[in-house]
Amino acid sequence: DQQVKQNSPSLSVQEGRISILNxxxxxxxxxxxxxxxxxxxxxPTFLISISSIKDKNxxxxxxxxxxxxxxxxxxxxxxxxxxxSAVYFCAAxxxxxxxxxxxxxxxxxxxx
Amino acid sequence: xTEVTQTPKHLVMxxxxxxxxxxxxxxxxxxxxxxxxxxxxxxxxxFVYSYEKLSINESVPSRFSPECPNSSLLNLHLHALQPExxxxxxxxxxxxxxxxxxxYFGPGTRLTVT
Numbered sequence: 425d426q427q428v429k430q431n432s433p434s435l436s437v438q439e440g441r442i443s444i445l446n447x448x449x450x451x452x453x454x455x456x457x458x459x460x461x462x463x464x465x466x467x468p469t470f471l472i473s474i475s476s477i478k479d480k481n482x483x484x485x486x487x488x489x490x491x492x493x494x495x496x497x498x499x500x501x502x503x504x505x506x507x508x509s510a511v512y513f514c515a516a517x518x519x520x521x522x523x524x525x526x527x528x529x530x531x532x533x534x535x536x
Numbered sequence: 537x538t539e540v541t542q543t544p545k546h547l548v549m550x551x552x553x554x555x556x557x558x559x560x561x562x563x564x565x566x567x568x569x570x571x572x573x574x575x576x577x578x579x580x581x582x583f584v585y586s587y588e589k590l591s592i593n594e595s596v597p598s599r600f601s602p603e604c605p606n607s608s609l610l611n612l613h614l615h616a617l618q619p620e621x622x623x624x625x626x627x628x629x630x631x632x633x634x635x636x637x638x639x640y641f642g643p644g645t646r647l648t649v650t
Contacts, residue, residue, distance in 0.1 A: 456636050467540070467626050467641035468579065475636060513578055522567055522633050523592060526578035 427451045428516050430527035439536045443501040447514030447527055450495065454525075455518035459488060459499045462511045462529070472499070476518075504534045539563075540642035542627050548648045551617060557645045559610040559627030565640075567633045568610040570602060571626040573644070579626055585610060586633035617649045 429448045437443045447457075455476040460468035474481040474488045474497065481488050487500045501508055514527040540561045549555050559568065567586050571579040584592035585604040599621075601613040610627055624644045630637040 458638060460641075465624075465644075465646070467542075467628075467643045470638045470640055473638055522569075522584060522586075522630060522637065522639075523581055524579075524639060526580075528578055 426528070427454075428514055428525050428527040430512075430514055430530050432530050433528075434531040434533070436533045436535060437504045439506055439534055440503045443499075443504045443508065443532055443534065445499040445501075445512050445514075445530050445532065447497045447499075448495055449497075449516050451516070451518075451525075452495070453518050454516040456516065457488070457490060457497050458515045458517075458524070459486075460513045460515060460526075461508075462513060468513060471512075501532075504532075506534050506536045508532060509534050540627055540629055540640055542625075542642035542645050544645060545643070546646045546648075548650060549614065549617065550650055551619070553617075554613070554615045556614065557612040557625055557627075557647075559612075559642055560608055561629040561640075562608055563629065563631075563640070564607075565629035565631050566607060567630045567637070568604060569628040569630075569639060570610070570612050571628065571641075573624040573626055579641075583612075584633075591633065614647075617647075619649050622647055622649045 458473040459471040462468045490497045511529045513529045515524045570582040573579045583602045588604045603611040626644045627642045628639040630639045
C-alpha cells in the first residue's frame with residue numbers, strides 16, 4: 425500500500441528549461457511534505473518543504489506547489505542545470521509523528 | 537552546518553560477525569533516525585530516537601540493535617545478519633521530534649553481508 429506515489433520513474437529535460445516532478449499521496453493525515461535529492465552512493469539531501477497550511481513555497485530555483493484537495497504536490501526547478509541530474513524523492517509526514525514516508529523516486533536527467 | 541557524519545563508509549561482514557555503525561551530528565538536534573535503503577528503492581525507516589529515548593521501532597529484527605549514548609551520537613549494533621540485510625544504512629537527524637522538522641541525512645554506510 426503505497427501512501428506516497430511518484431508515478432514517473434524518470435524525466436529528461438533540456439538545460440535551461442523547467443523540470444516538473446510530481447507526487448501524489450493518499451493519506452489525508454499527512455500535513456508536511458518534503459523533497460529530497462539523492463546522488464548515487466550518497467545520502468538524500470533536503471531541498472525544500474511545505475506545510476499543509478500553504479500552497480506554495482519557493483527557494484531560489486526550486487518551488488513546491490501543494491494541492492490539498494487533489495492530494496498532489498509538485499516540484500518545479502527553473503532553470504534546470506546539468507548538476508540537478510539525480511534521483512528526487514517526495515516524502516510526507518504527519519500521521520505517524522516524525523516518521524517520513526517516501527515515494528519511489530524520479531530520476532531526473534538534465535541534458536546540456 | 538547541516539552535517540551528519542557516518543562511519544564506516546563501507547562495511548563487509550560475515551553472518552557470524554558483530555559490528556557497529558556510527559552516526560554523529562553537532563547541530564543540537566534532538567531526534568535521530570536509522571533508515572535502510574535497498575537498491576532502486578526509497579529509504580525505509582527502522583528506528584527513531586527522540587531526546588535519546590527510542591520512540592519508534594518499525595518491527596526491525598533483533599539482530600539490529602540501536603543505541604543512543606548521548607544527544608549527538610547514534611549507533612546501530614549488528615549481529616548475525618543475513619545476506620538480505622545488505623543495503624545502504626542511512627542516519628538522519630532533525631531539530632526535534634515532530635512532523636514539521638526537516639530531516640538531514642548522512643552519506644550512509646554501504647553494508648555487504650557475506
